[in-house]
Each structure stands twice: as structure tokens, then as C-alpha cells.
């Protein structure tokens with residue numbers, strides 16, 4: 001179990017860090033999504049699940065980091081995920097690249113959205129407290145269907161202030177629509193997070209535009225939130241989906257959600273095989 005040492009030197013070469021756009025931040029080609037570390041209501045996964053206890057969560061984190069998966073994606077909207085990570089990463093936080101978000105919270109079974117500048121700034125400060133850290137490597141607007149309006153209203157400027165103050169090293173937006181993805185790039189985002197999986201490919205032009213502009217691209221829902229793994233041959237569908245996302249030239253890192261150590265191991269193996277071919 002890796003719990004100390006330098007961030008990059010010991011990483012296996014196939015998952016070795018790559019630049020997140022022009023930020024100077026290095027991220028592993030695979031990241032671990034943490035929705036299921038902290039929230040089980042109001043999610044669209046194919047099966048119900050139990051949130052893992054601390055022992056299991058720590059094992060998953062250790063497995064991931066040992067294999068070179070050094071990127072964690074979280075958000076205030078993921079229930080207790082940020083606060084749990086704050087405890088679980090105590091003593092080895094600096095071995096991780098952490099992405100969090102602002103603009104959405106999830107309380108009493110419902111999402112609330114607030115993209116006013118003061119709400120965004122307060123959200124990042126709360127995230128730092130929960131994560132027990134003084135900065136995150138990347139902070140994204142946690143946009144919903146009205147992502148274009150949120151960006152046009154200037155929400156990215158509030159995150160810029162967090163960046164100027166050193167609370168987030170890079171900023172950007174997790175978006176739903178291609179138009180908002182393009183807008184985030186135009187507005188100077190360092191990174192964007194977009195959905196991509198076989199058959200859900202509307203973001204490909206945005207990924208290409210990000211590549212051309214030197215903007216980092218993080219992929220969410222590469223397994224269609226698990227629905228890619230429900231057919232006749234789930235293992236090969238998962239391999240295909242991971243390979244599909246990783247083979248797009250503009251993609252920096254694919255954030256996969258799992259709380260199952262076997263799934264994590266097979267996802268890492270699929271990524272290794274795919275990256276060998278690139």
C-alpha cells in the first residue's frame with residue numbers, strides 16, 4: 001500500500017501522469033470518481049448499493065494509488081464523499097490530485113443549485129475544510145441542464161478568484177451540453193469535464209476544441225454510469241468503453257466510478273491495454 005513518497009516517481013509507466021492542459025498539473029490517465037463513497041440517493045446507477053465503510057474505502061484508494069491512479073474526483077453534491085476523503089487521505093493527501101466542484105449541493109434527497117459568486121467561493125472554502133486541505137488541484141462548476149446560462153452569467157469568474165487566492169490551482173466546468181463546453185473553453189477554463197461513452201458521443205467536437213486550445217479534458221460517465229456493463233458481455237463492454245474514451249486524442253483522464261476492488265482492477269488493466277495501443 002503506497003502511503004508516502006513522491007507523487008509521480010513511483011507510478012507505473014502506462015498510467016504515468018500527463019499534463020492537464022496548460023496548467024502544469026500532472027494527472028494520471030485514469031481517475032477514481034467518488035459519488036458512491038458518499039451518496040446513494042437520487043443517482044442513476046443500474047443497481048442499488050451500500051456506501052463502503054472506511055476499511056473498504058481505504059483499500060480502494062490504496063489499490064488505486066498503488067496502480068498509479070492518483071486522481072480523485074469529488075463534489076459537495078456527493079453527500080459525505082468530501083468529508084470522508086478528508087479523513088481517509090489524512091497523511092497521504094499530497095500523493096493525490098483532487099478535483100472538486102461548486103454550484104450544486106445535495107441535501108435531504110434533493111439537489112440545490114447556487115452559482116452566485118459568493119456561494120461558489122463559500123462552497124470552495126467548505127470543500128477545503130471537509131477535505132482537510134489548503135487547496136484543490138482543480139475546481140469545476142458543477143453544472144446542470146442550464147449550464148450555458150450559468151457560464152454566460154459569469155460563474156467561472158468566481159472560481160478565478162479562488163484560483164488567484166491559491167485555493168484551486170486550476171478551474172473549469174463540468175458541463176452537460178456541447179454549447180456550454182465550447183463556452184467554457186472560450187471563457188478560459190483550464191479544464192472541462194464532459195460525458196463520453198460509445199453511443200454518447202455528442203461531446204467529441206468539444207473534446208477536439210479543448211485539445212486545440214490546450215484545455216484539459218476529464219471524462220465522466222465513461223461506462224454510461226454502469227449501464228454499459230449490463231449487457232450480455234459486460235467485461236468486454238467495459239473494456240471497449242474505457243478504450244474508446246482513452247483513445248480520443250483530446251482526453252486527459254477518464255474518471256471511473258467504482259466501489260468494487262475487482263472492478264477497479266479490471267478497469268486499470270483495460271486502461272493499460274488501451275494505452276499500450278495509443
Ligand code: NAP
Nearest residue numbers: 033034174220221222223224225226229256257258259263
Ligand atoms: P461510470 O464511471 O460510467 O460508471 C460507474 C458505475 O459503473 C458504477 O455503478 C460501477 O459499479 C460500475 N462499474 C465500474 N467498473 C465496472 C466494471 N469493471 N464492471 C462492471 N461495472 C462497473 O459513472 P459515474 O460514476 O456516473 O461517473 C464517474 C465519475 O464521474 C463519478 O464518480 C463522478 O466523480 C464524475 N461525475 C461527474 C458528474 C458531474 O460533474 N455532473 C456527473 C456524473 C459523474 P461498481 O461500484 O459496482 O463497480
